[in-house]
Every structure is written in C-alpha cells, then in structure tokens.
Amino acid sequence: xxxxxxxxxxxxxxxxxxxxxxxxxxxxxxxxxxxxxxxxxxxxxxxxxxxxxxxxxxxxxxxxxxxxxxxxxxxxxxxxxxxxxxxxxxxxxxxxxxxxxxx
Ligand code: TYC
Numbered sequence: 204x205x206x207x208x209x210x211x212x213x214x215x216x217x218x219x220x221x222x223x224x225x226x227x228x229x230x231x232x233x234x235x236x237x238x239x240x241x242x243x244x245x246x247x248x249x250x251x252x253x254x255x256x257x258x259x260x261x262x263x264x265x266x267x268x269x270x271x272x273x274x275x276x277x278x279x280x281x282x283x284x285x286x287x288x289x290x291x292x293x294x295x296x297x298x299x300x301x302x303x304x305x306x
Contacts (some may be wrong), residue, residue, distance in 0.1 A: 225304055227280035228271045230298040231287075233264050241296055247270065249286050274305060 229250075231242070239261055250272055256267040266272035275283065280302040289299035 218227050220261050222277060225306075226274045227302045228275055228305055229275060229280050229283050230301050231260070231264050231272050232301065233268045234297045237291070237296040237298040239265065241291075241294065241300065245287055245290060245298070249283055249290070266290065272300075278305060 231246075242261040242264070243254065243257045246252045246260055247254060250257075252260065260270055260272060273283070274280075284300050284302050285302035287298065291300075
C-alpha cells in the first residue's frame with residue numbers, strides 16, 4: 204500500500220493487486236474410434252474419478268463432442284494432458300486431450 208501525491212495535491216490510495224494464479228480446464232475430445240471403455244479407464248486412472256463419474260463424463264464427451272474433465276494449475280494440467288496423450292498413443296487410439304485457460 205502507498206499514498207500517491209499527485210500534482211492536484213489529492214491523495215490517491217493505491218494497492219498492489221493480489222492475483223491468484225490462472226487455472227486451466229482440461230478438455231477431452233470425442234472421436235469415432237477410441238473405445239468407450241478405454242476413455243472410462245483414462246478418466247479413472249489419470250483424473251481419480253470413480254467408475255460412475257468416469258462413465259458419465261465419457262458419455263457427455265461422446266454426445267456433446269467434448270467436456271471439461273477437471274480444472275488445475277498450469278503445471279498439473281500440462282502433466283495430465285501429457286499423460287493422456289502418451290497413454291492413448293501407446294494404445295494406438297486417436298483420443299485427444301487439451302487444456303485451455305479458464306475465463
Ligand atoms: N465416440 C467414441 C465411440 O463411439 C467413444 C469416445 C468417447 C471417444 C469419449 C472419445 O473422448 C471420447 N467409441
């Protein structure tokens with residue numbers, strides 16, 4: 204905090220903005236080839252969802268084209284995206300996972 208003396212002679216209160224770190228949405232994208240069970244497994248394994256939650260999100264992606272799987276710090280979001288993309292590629296599925304800044 205500081206008080207600014209301006210040429211007008213008025214005092215203006217200023218305050219350093221305390222800003223929280225940006226959050227990132229991790230998105231899962233639909234495709235025509237990745238098996239539903241594989242997507243459910245990915246959601247359980249990398250996002251700590253139970254089977255019912257994983258199945259529900261998988262179905263949302265399947266029907267709507269994409270869904271937010273979780274919201275994380277930049278570093279965690281990047282790690283999750285990398286884990287999903289690696290795992291899908293190793294199993295030769297075209298599943299796509301991306302991240303996007305919130306707001
Ligand atoms: N559309 C796929 C199918 O019919 C299933 C699927 C769901 C694929 C979610 C990707 O992110 C995805 N087998």
